[in-house]
Amino acid sequence: MIDPNNMTTVIEKTTEIVNSVLTSNESDGVLEQTSTLISVLATQSAPLQCFSCHPKLYFIVFGLVFMIIICAGVIGNIFIVFVILMDRKLMSSSVNQFLLNLAIADLGNLIFCSPDAILVLIDRGWLLPNFACHLLRFLQEYFLYASVLLQMAIGVERFLAICSPMRMQRFSTKTTISVLAGVWCVAACFASPYFLYQGIVFHKLYFCFWKGISHKTRTYFKYCELIVLYAIPLVFLTTLYSIMCRVLWGNEDNHNIANHSQQEAILKLRRSVVKMLIISMLLYFLCYTPIQVLFMLEKILDHSVQLPQWLRLLLNVLSVMSSSTNPIVYIICCRHFRLRLRDVAAGISSFCCWLLPSFSKSEYECVDESMTAKLSRSPYVSFRSSRRQNSRANLSTLL
Structure with missing residues (x-):
């Protein structure tokens, strides 16, 4: 590969030598000019670091x-699961139960995509046992489909709570359980072809790929997958959140969502929750759009698109990122998760100080909470502590 910085010099020198060779009849001159050309290419054409x-x-x-x-x-995702499960107020809300299941789906997707990510990185074919091909492919698609369907369920729940409060403020416990059971069952049905028709095939190396199913049937299945689990959710959720944004941020009278005394607080909370869900949805579809666009290009052009290794790995990185971004979005947008994260960080810090006391810089750093009043010189410590406890006690669940 020629260095672009030296490309002009090489071309000019080559042109000069070729012209002199064509106009010269002396063999010694030809040999001399050819030798010069080789030396120029050797010195001026240093390969780029690839x-x-x-x-x-x-x-x-x-x-x-x-x-x-x-x-x-x-x-x-483990942090999100732990926070929701350990708080009864959060578990009493249907949207939090959906978020709990969404975190479980993202966690499962990350765990079972890890072996495949390593194999793609090594690029030596399928190195795992044969049964792992069926199981891993099924679980990857199972948790992925569950994640999409759960986002649709969350969108419907928020739409009913915000735009139709007089008919249904939120899902009942029975409705929530029924919807969650339906989501996981439908996801299993959509992912079942991967368990039935994925197997080990050999082409120079062993690969986990479709086996025992015709190319035409596989193409129809991928089209259905694209429509049902990508295009429809994208249009459906975009429509729902657009209507919710018009209600929450529009000029309409929002007294229908609460009485006058509670309107401002509930409106602010619902806006923050809807923003969080919109960001989560956008990140998911942004991560999976390149793969879907590649599939459509292959079908339109009617031939397989050969991608360089780095681009193929980048698409895999994007697909893995879709399951890793939700906890970050929740912590940034939701005050309750931020407070819990601070508690966890404080607990880890206290444990580290207890485990490694020699690293503490001050006698005031690693102390028991009961000793804070004795060691502090500020008369407002107890006030700040009680205010923080009261704010946590009064924290509303996600609406």
Whole structure:
């Protein structure tokens, strides 16, 4: 590969030598000019440092990216599950139960996509047992489909709570359980072809791919998958959230969602929740849009699109990121999750100080909460502590 900075010099020198060769009849001159051309190409055409030409660097960089995204997503989703399960007020809300199941779906997707991400990175074919091909492909698609359907269920629940409060303020417990059971069952039905028709095929290397199903049937299935689990949710959720935004941020009279004394607080809370859900939806579809566009291009052009290795890995990184971004969005947009994260950070800090007391910089850093009043010089510590406790006690659940 020629260095672009030296390309002009090489072309000019080559043109000069070729012209002199064509106009010269002396063989010695031809040999001399040819030797000059070779020396110019050797000195001026230093190869560029190709990132993908260094397998070890290639593996390390993308391996670190995958590891950071997967670890952050697993820890974040476990944190969301833990916070919702440990708070009875949160569990009493239907939308929080949907968010709990969404976090479980994202967690499962990250866990069962990890082996596939490693295999794609190594690029040595399928190295796992044969039964893992059926199981991993099924679980990957199962949790992915559940995530999409749960986002649709959350959109419907929010729409009914915000735009039709007189008929149904929120899902009842029975309705919530029924919807959740339906979501997981429908996701299993859509993912079942991956369990039945994924197997080990050999083409220079072993791969986990479609087996025992015709190409035409597989194409029809992928079209249905694109329409039912991507296009319809995208249009459906965009429409619902557009209507909700018009109600919450429009000039309409919002007294229908609460009485006058509660209107401002509930409106503010519902706006924050809807913003959080919109951001989560947009991130999901942005992460999966490139894969869907690639599929449509292949069908329109009627041939397989050959992608470079780095681009193929980038698409895999995007698909994994879709399950890792939700906890970050929740923590940024929701005050309750931020407070819980501070509590966890404070607990970890206290544990580290207890485990490694020699690293404490001050005698006032690693202290028991009961000793705070004795050690503090400020008369407002107890006031601040009680105000924080009262604010937590009065925290509303997500509406």
